[in-house]
Amino acid sequence: MTMALVGMPNSGKSTFFNGLTGSHSPIGNWPGLTVELHQGSVQLEGRSVQLIDLPGIYDLHGLSEDEAIVRRFLETTPVDLLVLIINASQIDRQLRLALQVQQLGLPALLLLNMGDEAERFGVRINTEALSQRLCMPVLLISAKYSACFKTVELALAAALAKAGPPRRVEGLEERLGAGEAALEGRLAELLNQCVQLPERLRDQLTRRLDRLLLHPLLGLPLFFLAMFLMFQAIYALGVPLQQLLGQLLNGFGTAVLTPLLASAPAFVRGLLLEGLYQGIGTVAAFLPVIFLFFLAMAVVEDSGYLSRAAFLMDALMERLGLDGRSFVLSLMGFGCNVPAILGTRVMRSKGLRILTMLVIPFSLCSARLNVFLFMTAALFAPRQGAAVLFSLYLISFLAAILTALIFKGQFPSREPLLLELPPYRFPTIKQMLVRSWTEVRHFWFWSRKFIIFGVVAVWLLNNLPWGVAPASDQSLSGLLGSALQPLLQPIGINPKLTVALVFGFIAKEIVLGGLAVIYNQADMGQLGHALARDISWTQAYSFMLFTLLYTPCLSTVAVIRSESKRWGVTLLSVFWSLLLAWLVAFCFFQGSRLMGWA
Amino acid sequence: MPQQSDTSPLSTLRPGESATIESLGGDLGLMRRLKALGLGRGQRIHLLRRAWMAGPLHVRVGMTELMLRRVDAIHIRITPRAA
Numbered sequence: 001m002t003m004a005l006v007g008m009p010n011s012g013k014s015t016f017f018n019g020l021t022g023s024h025s026p027i028g029n030w031p032g033l034t035v036e037l038h039q040g041s042v043q044l045e046g047r048s049v050q051l052i053d054l055p056g057i058y059d060l061h062g063l064s065e066d067e068a069i070v071r072r073f074l075e076t077t078p079v080d081l082l083v084l085i086i087n088a089s090q091i092d093r094q095l096r097l098a099l100q101v102q103q104l105g106l107p108a109l110l111l112l113n114m115g116d117e118a119e120r121f122g123v124r125i126n127t128e129a130l131s132q133r134l135c136m137p138v139l140l141i142s143a144k145y146s147a148c149f150k151t152v153e154l155a156l157a158a159a160l161a162k163a164g165p166p167r168r169v170e171g172l173e174e175r176l177g178a179g180e181a182a183l184e185g186r187l188a189e190l191l192n193q194c195v196q197l198p199e200r201l202r203d204q205l206t207r208r209l210d211r212l213l214l215h216p217l218l219g220l221p222l223f224f225l226a227m228f229l230m231f232q233a234i235y236a237l238g239v240p241l242q243q244l245l246g247q248l249l250n251g252f253g254t255a256v257l258t259p260l261l262a263s264a265p266a267f268v269r270g271l272l273l274e275g276l277y278q279g280i281g282t283v284a285a286f287l288p289v290i291f292l293f294f295l296a297m298a299v300v301e302d303s304g305y306l307s308r309a310a311f312l313m314d315a316l317m318e319r320l321g322l323d324g325r326s327f328v329l330s331l332m333g334f335g336c337n338v339p340a341i342l343g344t345r346v347m348r349s350k351g352l353r354i355l356t357m358l359v360i361p362f363s364l365c366s367a368r369l370n371v372f373l374f375m376t377a378a379l380f381a382p383r384q385g386a387a388v389l390f391s392l393y394l395i396s397f398l399a400a401i402l403t404a405l406i407f408k409g410q411f412p413s414r415e416p417l418l419l420e421l422p423p424y425r426f427p428t429i430k431q432m433l434v435r436s437w438t439e440v441r442h443f444w445f446w447s448r449k450f451i452i453f454g455v456v457a458v459w460l461l462n463n464l465p466w467g468v469a470p471a472s473d474q475s476l477s478g479l480l481g482s483a484l485q486p487l488l489q490p491i492g493i494n495p496k497l498t499v500a501l502v503f504g505f506i507a508k509e510i511v512l513g514g515l516a517v518i519y520n521q522a523d524m525g526q527l528g529h530a531l532a533r534d535i536s537w538t539q540a541y542s543f544m545l546f547t548l549l550y551t552p553c554l555s556t557v558a559v560i561r562s563e564s565k566r567w568g569v570t571l572l573s574v575f576w577s578l579l580l581a582w583l584v585a586f587c588f589f590q591g592s593r594l595m596g597w598a
Numbered sequence: 599m600p601q602q603s604d605t606s607p608l609s610t611l612r613p614g615e616s617a618t619i620e621s622l623g624g625d626l627g628l629m630r631r632l633k634a635l636g637l638g639r640g641q642r643i644h645l646l647r648r649a650w651m652a653g654p655l656h657v658r659v660g661m662t663e664l665m666l667r668r669v670d671a672i673h674i675r676i677t678p679r680a681a
């Protein structure tokens with residue numbers, strides 16, 4: 001049996017879906033967070049029922065990519081029950097969707113979500129009267145708090161028992177068209193009979209916060225200050241944790257694994273210890289930073305501040321050929337570029353979508369952050385290190401702006417921007433922990449796959465042909481490094497770093513593990529010393545610039561291809577970022593030599 | 599019924615002022631999105647603020663707050679006072 005969740009963006013569909021099925025669909029106070037189908041299952045009276053979390057739709061006529069996904073789904077997939085979710089505190093406008101869904105002629109159940117906010121804002125709803133008039137069960141719930149799910153399960157089971165065989169929607173357009181003329185009248189009548197709206201808006205908190213945070217002059221500085229403090233806090237807490245974990249892992253390697261493998265053949269021992277364990281350990285040490293990072297992201301995304309950022313930045317973004325949503329998606333890209341690129345589905349204009357997709361890969365994602373945290377700690381004093389990191393964030397922004405300015409002529413757009421500014425919210429502790437835990441797990445599984453492959457490959461390149469001195473000029477990696485020297489020497493990248501960069505094309509998670517293998521150092525401190533002996537700070541900074549700007553990872557390339565559906569755009573993105581990376585690193589490195597810094 | 603000459607585009611409203619929506623224009627997609635966000639004929643609309651540098655408008659209609667660009671606001675015509 002199958003149920004599908006339909007509702008407007010930001011009405012709490014994913015929250016409900018997670019609560020009912022125990023899945024981890026991402027949640028955030030941002031209209032358009034879910035842009036794909038997520039599936040989960042729930043036990044209802046002993047039967048397993050599929051539940052599908054759909055992207056939000058404003059309107060069943062909707063024209064954007066994510067809305068088209070919903071329409072296609074309804075027209076092609078037979079479902080037993082439509083579960084319609086609307087935000088109870090905005091029932092005055094969202095009830096329209098309920099009337100449209102009624103036109104579809106499928107069995108439906110209406111959930112009025114955010115009952116807690118409706119009550120706080122003074123919205124009163126007579127659910128029984130509404131249920132009678134809409135001819136479907138109506139429940140008032142708060143999906144954010146788990147108390148409501150018992151009654152919901154009972155109601156769903158009852159509705160499923162009454163529903164006939166699964167059906168898909170036939171003739172969607174005609175059905176909608178038939179009811180459209182009478183829609184306004186019915187909406188007004190229903191609201192009149194079943195809903196009592198407050199005389200004045202009661203959300204004083206949001207009003208007061210907005211007065212400060214959207215202030216014409218203070219708004220933007222406050223926003224950047226908040227972001228800056230957030231990153232500072234993550235480093236202040238995360239870096240010591242990371243160092244501690246790194247030491248523990250290294251200790252485990254020397255105390256337990258080395259004796260254990262003492263009798264194994266040299267090749268196997270080298271591959272397992274120097275290759276796999278070193279590589280994976282280096283990356284595992286970063287899990288605490290990732291956890292903290294997404295804990296903070298969960299608060300930012302759930303607070304509603306992102307929509308405010310879109311409001312504050314839209315005027316600037318418009319001049320770059322983008323809009324406020326592009327800015328917010330770029331911010332999400334600081335976590336990971338892939339979901340941010342998927343998030344562009346909320347845009348209707350092709351030009352705007354593509355330009356945003358070209359810009360997002362310059363956001364300094366958490367995988368690149370690992371490399372930078374490590375290298376700044378290894379080659380710079382703590383105070384300089386902070387400035388170096390800050391400069392990298394700055395360059396990440398500048399590269400995005402430059403890219404937009406250069407390509408906005410190629411990808412013009414003129415799309416109306418209408419965006420809800422939802423009330424300020426705060427995630428529950430559980431929401432925050434689930435979010436970060438999901439991300440950490442994802443990062444771990446994901447990076448492990450790449451790292452095992454990448455690290456083993458790097459180790460083999462270093463040690464083959466078997467018998468040469470590891471990583472020497474005669475080894476495969478030495479040959480590869482020398483072959484690329486004419487291109488990379490002008491930007492200060494030596495053969496060893498070259499190998500790390502080549503593998504970084506697959507995923508940045510490999511870079512650090514790869515370096516650990518190349519320099520044959522598991523301990524972070526030791527690896528740092530080895531690096532510092534081998535390269536100058538200008539070489540290191542040039543390496544970081546290149547890492548920041550060239551293609552983030554193969555997954556990003558793949559998602560650009562699948563979302564833009566154009567190879568031209570995909571290749572443009574790859575080549576432009578390589579070119580920019582090389583040019584910036586070249587200017588810096590040669591400039592620093594002229595200045596006599598190195 | 600107010601005369602056509604009484605109506606003006608939403609972009610002329612000043613922060614803190616309210617008005618009644620008289621008509622919606624623009625293409626069909628824009629009109630539908632406006633309606634889905636609660637902007638319909640006869641609704642009261644309140645302008646909370648304008649962003650700096652000719653940026654978007656922050657308005658409230660019913661229980662919903664939203665932002666829209668000034669160029670799009672031209673398509674919404676208002677009468678300053680409900681008769």
Ligand SMILES: Nc1nc2c(ncn2[C@@H]2O[C@H](COP(=O)(O)OP(=O)(O)OP(=O)(O)O)[C@@H](O)[C@H]2O)c(=O)[nH]1
Pocket residue numbers: 007008009010011012013014015016026027028029030031032033034035055056057113114115116117141142143144145301302303425427
């Ligand atoms: N106060 C309150 N907030 C809720 C409730 N349910 C969800 N939220 C919040 O509403 C916001 C949107 O929730 P989501 O579950 O991401 O909404 P969605 O419908 O999946 O949104 P899209 O994926 O963008 O279509 C988040 O900030 C949630 O924490 C509720 O019952 N009460």
Ligand SMILES: [Mg+2]
Pocket residue numbers: 013014015026027033034
């Ligand atoms: Mg969602």
